[in-house]
Amino acid sequence: MPTNRPTLTSSPEWQALRQQQEKLESRPMTRLFAEDPDRGKRFFIQGAGVSLDFSKNRITDETMDALMALAHSCNLEERRDALLRGEKVNVTENRPALHTALRHPGNEAIMVDGVDVVAEVRKTLDRMEALTDSILDQSRTGFSDKAFTDVVSIGIGGSYLGPKLVGEALQPYWHGGIRCHYVANIDGTDICETLRLVNPETTLFLIQSKSFRTQETLENSRVARKWFLEHGGDEPAIARHFLAVTANVAAAEDFGIKADNVFPVWDWVGGRYSLWSAIGLPVALTIGMDSFRALLAGAHAMDAHFRDAPLRQNLPVVMGLLSVWNNNFWHAGSHAILPYDHYLRSLPDHLQQLDMESNGKRVNEAGQPLDYETGPVIWGGVGSNGQHAYHQLIHQGTRLIPADFIIPLKTHNPVATHHADLFANCLSQAQAMMAGKSLEEARAELAAEGLSETEIERLAPHKVVPGNKPSNTLLVEKVTPETVGAIIALYEHRTFVQGVIWDLDSFDQWGVELGKQLGQGILPRLLGDADKNPDSDSSTDNLIELFRSVSR
Numbered sequence: 047m048p049t050n051r052p053t054l055t056s057s058p059e060w061q062a063l064r065q066q067q068e069k070l071e072s073r074p075m076t077r078l079f080a081e082d083p084d085r086g087k088r089f090f091i092q093g094a095g096v097s098l099d100f101s102k103n104r105i106t107d108e109t110m111d112a113l114m115a116l117a118h119s120c121n122l123e124e125r126r127d128a129l130l131r132g133e134k135v136n137v138t139e140n141r142p143a144l145h146t147a148l149r150h151p152g153n154e155a156i157m158v159d160g161v162d163v164v165a166e167v168r169k170t171l172d173r174m175e176a177l178t179d180s181i182l183d184q185s186r187t188g189f190s191d192k193a194f195t196d197v198v199s200i201g202i203g204g205s206y207l208g209p210k211l212v213g214e215a216l217q218p219y220w221h222g223g224i225r226c227h228y229v230a231n232i233d234g235t236d237i238c239e240t241l242r243l244v245n246p247e248t249t250l251f252l253i254q255s256k257s258f259r260t261q262e263t264l265e266n267s268r269v270a271r272k273w274f275l276e277h278g279g280d281e282p283a284i285a286r287h288f289l290a291v292t293a294n295v296a297a298a299e300d301f302g303i304k305a306d307n308v309f310p311v312w313d314w315v316g317g318r319y320s321l322w323s324a325i326g327l328p329v330a331l332t333i334g335m336d337s338f339r340a341l342l343a344g345a346h347a348m349d350a351h352f353r354d355a356p357l358r359q360n361l362p363v364v365m366g367l368l369s370v371w372n373n374n375f376w377h378a379g380s381h382a383i384l385p386y387d388h389y390l391r392s393l394p395d396h397l398q399q400l401d402m403e404s405n406g407k408r409v410n411e412a413g414q415p416l417d418y419e420t421g422p423v424i425w426g427g428v429g430s431n432g433q434h435a436y437h438q439l440i441h442q443g444t445r446l447i448p449a450d451f452i453i454p455l456k457t458h459n460p461v462a463t464h465h466a467d468l469f470a471n472c473l474s475q476a477q478a479m480m481a482g483k484s485l486e487e488a489r490a491e492l493a494a495e496g497l498s499e500t501e502i503e504r505l506a507p508h509k510v511v512p513g514n515k516p517s518n519t520l521l522v523e524k525v526t527p528e529t530v531g532a533i534i535a536l537y538e539h540r541t542f543v544q545g546v547i548w549d550l551d552s553f554d555q556w557g558v559e560l561g562k563q564l565g566q567g568i569l570p571r572l573l574g575d576a577d578k579n580p581d582s583d584s585s586t587d588n589l590i591e592l593f594r595s596v597s598r
């Protein structure tokens with residue numbers, strides 16, 4: 047559903063935001079806080095068990111009004127409703143993006159090309175439940191009738207990052223019957239080291255690939271199958287030990303997996319949005335279906351909030367618009383995701399794919415080149431570790447890096463005063479980003495230490511922290527299946543909101559194809575099966591020659 051705007055940047059709404067930025071340039075956040083004692087409470091919203099403090103952004107009420115006006119001018123509400131109704135919002139692939147249907151609790155049908163996807167989802171969840179139960183109650187066993195103890199999930203990108211994140215995040219909910227291992231990389235070390243940890247008699251292999259065409263996943267799966275056959279398994283035992291999750295049933299069958307061991311994903315689910323489907327099987331196997339359904343319920347609660355809450359109170363909308371604000375008007379080229387929770391340590395990796403694969407685009411839906419910046423670099427890591435690594439650059443570097451701090455109010459592991467310590471670290475980092483330290487403060491500090499005037503003048507500039515660095519603080523009561531579901535769904539919708547403003551197709555990923563195509567030409571040359579390609583370049587040729595010189 048392309049919009050009819052001539053260009054985004056010449057729209058009156060965009061121009062109003064430019065004026066806002068100019069007005070706020072000379073008003074540091076410390077002043078905004080001083081002028082409005084309620085600021086911390088006023089720029090604070092809640093939904094689906096998640097709270098968002100966005101007061102530490104360079105905004106006023108006027109700015110928020112201008113951002114909402116931009117959202118209206120981009121038909122955000124209509125486009126959101128089209129997404130949720132299952133319209134073909136992925137315009138370059140002519141598909142819906144119906145990940146919300148995967149966690150839809152009701153029975154009302156959502157039709158895609160004449161098929162009720164809600165019924166399909168329900169059927170698949172029931173199959174997942176039957177499989178999970180049969181493994182946990184040991185009615186399904188390995189070829190020597192021993193109970194399964196390990197699952198090796200082989201997949202990459204969206205068929206890996208989401209399940210890995212959620213599996214780790216919900217460790218307190220593991221029932222302990224099954225250990226899960228993830229193999230993604232084409233680097234042989236990944237599969238070899240994993241196979242060293244498991245016993246073929248008690249290991250289930252899950253081949254996770256929507257397309258069943260991904261080189262890494264297929265090669266690793268072949269290695270796993272060969273290893274299995276060389277370590278006691280035989281061809282009939284493959285049916286007991288190898289399952290696939292894919293939209294390409296024929297390719298899975300060609301690989302040797304029986305159709306009733308294949309779980310579906312569908313074209314209308316993007317890879318990076320697929321953890322809610324049977325791609326979530328490794329998670330279901332480690333936490334059980336009740337907890338998996340609670341994860342879906344948490345995500346659905348966020349979907350309902352996104353659908354129903356007024357834009358100004360709507361977490362994904364506010365976060366998406368603030369991201370546009372920081373990216374396009376304050377020229378932040380990256381965005382840090384900083385979970386202050388060990389269980390959420392893989393959240394930055396998952397959000398990196400979600401956001402960068404979705405919004406790393408250079409043309410609009412109509413294919414016209416854009417004259418504004420789109421998706422920022424998403425990166426980050428767990429706090430407080432990052433404070434002793436990259437936070438220096440956030441505080442005193444020359445680049446503007448907005449950050450999302452994510453922290454639970456309660457911990458699963460109360461020990462000494464650790465959780466209060468962690469919380470204090472999180473709050474103080476956000477405060478330091480916002481308030482900074484002035485030259486006067488730096489001088490006064492050094493004077494209090496008794497330094498000479500000359501030393502004070504020499505050192506003070508190094509101690510200045512400019513501040514005015516925007517951040518959001520996201521809070522949940524505790525890391526639970528529901529809150530993890532809600533946080534991930536929040537970021538999915540935030541990504542969509544940005545894509546709507548930037549007028550992108552957030553659901554395709556054509557850019558990743560070129561490297562795959564070129565790789566197909568390089569591989570036979572490395573293996574000595576093909577001659578020099580006239581279209582190649584001297585750098586690639588030289589590096590291929592180097593590889594060949596040691597592998598001859």
Ligand code: F6P
Nearest residue numbers: 203204205255256257260317558
């Ligand atoms: O190469 C990118 C990509 O297509 C992602 O979008 C996807 O999540 C990943 O590869 C894995 O794809 P598949 O599940 O089809 O193996």
